[in-house]
Amino acid sequence: ITKDSITVGGKTYKVDQATNVTTTILEKTTRQLFQIPTHPIAIIKDLIASTFPDFKHYQSFSPVVTTKQNFDDLCFAKDHPGRAATDTYYINEKIMLRTHTSAHQLQVLTEADKVLVTADVYRRDEIDASHYPVFHQMEGAELFDTKTAVDVIRKQIATDTAQHSKSIHTTDITVITDKNPKQDCHDQAAMLATADHLKYSLNKMVRNLFSHEKNLTVRWIDAQFPFTSPSWEMEILYKGKWLEVLGCGVIKQDILNNAGKPDKIGWAFGLGLERLALVLFGIPDIRLFWSQDERFLHQFEPSKIQKFKAFSKYPPCFKDITFWSNEDFHENNFCEVVRDVAGDIVEDVRMIDEFTHPKTKKCSVCYRINYRSMDRNVTNVEINEIQDRLREEVVRRMKVELR
Numbered sequence: 001i002t003k004d005s006i007t008v009g010g011k012t013y014k015v016d017q018a019t020n021v022t023t024t025i026l027e028k029t030t031r032q033l034f035q036i037p038t039h040p041i042a043i044i045k046d047l048i049a050s051t052f053p054d055f056k057h058y059q060s061f062s063p064v065v066t067t068k069q070n071f072d073d074l075c076f077a078k079d080h081p082g083r084a085a086t087d088t089y090y091i092n093e094k095i096m097l098r099t100h101t102s103a104h105q106l107q108v109l110t111e112a113d114k115v116l117v118t119a120d121v122y123r124r125d126e127i128d129a130s131h132y133p134v135f136h137q138m139e140g141a142e143l144f145d146t147k148t149a150v151d152v153i154r155k156q157i158a159t160d161t162a163q164h165s166k167s168i169h170t171t172d173i174t175v176i177t178d179k180n181p182k183q184d185c186h187d188q189a190a191m192l193a194t195a196d197h198l199k200y201s202l203n204k205m206v207r208n209l210f211s212h213e214k215n216l217t218v219r220w221i222d223a224q225f226p227f228t229s230p231s232w233e234m235e236i237l238y239k240g241k242w243l244e245v246l247g248c249g250v251i252k253q254d255i256l257n258n259a260g261k262p263d264k265i266g267w268a269f270g271l272g273l274e275r276l277a278l279v280l281f282g283i284p285d286i287r288l289f290w291s292q293d294e295r296f297l298h299q300f301e302p303s304k305i306q307k308f309k310a311f312s313k314y315p316p317c318f319k320d321i322t323f324w325s326n327e328d329f330h331e332n333n334f335c336e337v338v339r340d341v342a343g344d345i346v347e348d349v350r351m352i353d354e355f356t357h358p359k360t361k362k363c364s365v366c367y368r369i370n371y372r373s374m375d376r377n378v379t380n381v382e383i384n385e386i387q388d389r390l391r392e393e394v395v396r397r398m399k400v401e402l403r
């Protein structure tokens with residue numbers, strides 16, 4: 001950022017009175033967490049994408065969009081609160097960081113009828129353990145020919161249900177009210193079939209994601225979005241609490257008309273990946289997703305949901321011990337002595353050097369011990385005392401010769 005311009009992703013933009021984006025926020029645009037296969041955000045993304053195998057998946061859109069893409073194209077009113085500078089990061093009056101993946105709906109729906117979009121999104125927000133100004137969304141949409149939608153959808157759901165018997169408890173009888181209306185241009189039967197297909201597809205998606213839960217309860221809450229009608233929020237009963245998972249609905253026909261597809265009808269959903277990753281991995285704080293610490297990044301495996309293991313946020317204290325080993329020496333016995341002397345304050349023991357003396361044939365080994373507490377800073381004085389005791393005990397119990 002300079003006085004009169006901002007550069008993001010190799011492109012330069014003019015600043016003006018609307019500019020409110022900061023360097024810290026712009027730095028996040030290069031991180032691409034959903035492209036790191038062992039990152040929880042990417043693991044959730046892959047699991048969701050596997051429920052939509054024949055969808056075209058867009059994952060490399062720049063976060064810099066026009067206010068037209070983010071708002072106008074999606075039928076946001078000129079005075080919609082989402083446009084406020086208090087909620088949105090503006091690069092200038094006309095250019096902003098997308099606040100949702102829906103910003104790409106119009107473009108991708110002109111190109112394909114079954115689409116997914118994964119991207120980082122940006123919102124000015126409160127700070128707490130589950131909110132962060134940058135997070136990740138996944139958008140999905142599917143279109144049908146309006147004329148044949150009812151038949152096609154009924155057939156597909158019937159064959160699919162015959163193949164997958166896993167049950168789900170859900171209130172999926174679609175009720176249309178004045179508050180959550182059908183669009184005038186839509187045929188009632190085609191719209192209801194589309195809504196059924198939407199709910200059916202999303203049930204299947206969460207069933208796959210929460211496959212460890214025997215009984216999964218889902219409910220659909222009437223909602224409002226400028227770009228869908230009728231609209232819902234999907235909630236899942238998880239550990240006794242209703243968890244809001246996504247927003248969805250029947251796409252506003254204006255968008256499909258603008259995409260050059262006036263003869264189609266379709267549904268769309270948008271979900272936050274962090275919210276799902278937090279509960280599924282048991283991650284206690286949203287900031288951990290941005291950790292560059294290998295103790296975070298190296299604990300997960302691609303396509304697998306596993307519980308997060310906490311690690312210390314306090315600094316380490318390293319001490320080396322070098323000795324002539326002997327025939328009876330075994331690393332596990334050495335570690336046992338370390339554990340006896342130092343207890344849980346040791347995070348890690350690792351051999352960093354080993355050599356055999358050319359004349360005496362004696363073998364020398366050096367171990368590096370990482371002392372670190374889970375709940376406080378350790379002092380060098382206290383660690384030196386432990387290390388001295390360790391040196392004595394290693395000699396006494398392992399009959400090795402310190403160097």
Ligand code: PHE
Binds near residue numbers: 100139228246270271
């Ligand atoms: N874009 C909406 C949001 O960010 C979610 C949404 C997507 C709702 C698609 C309906 C259809 O909250």
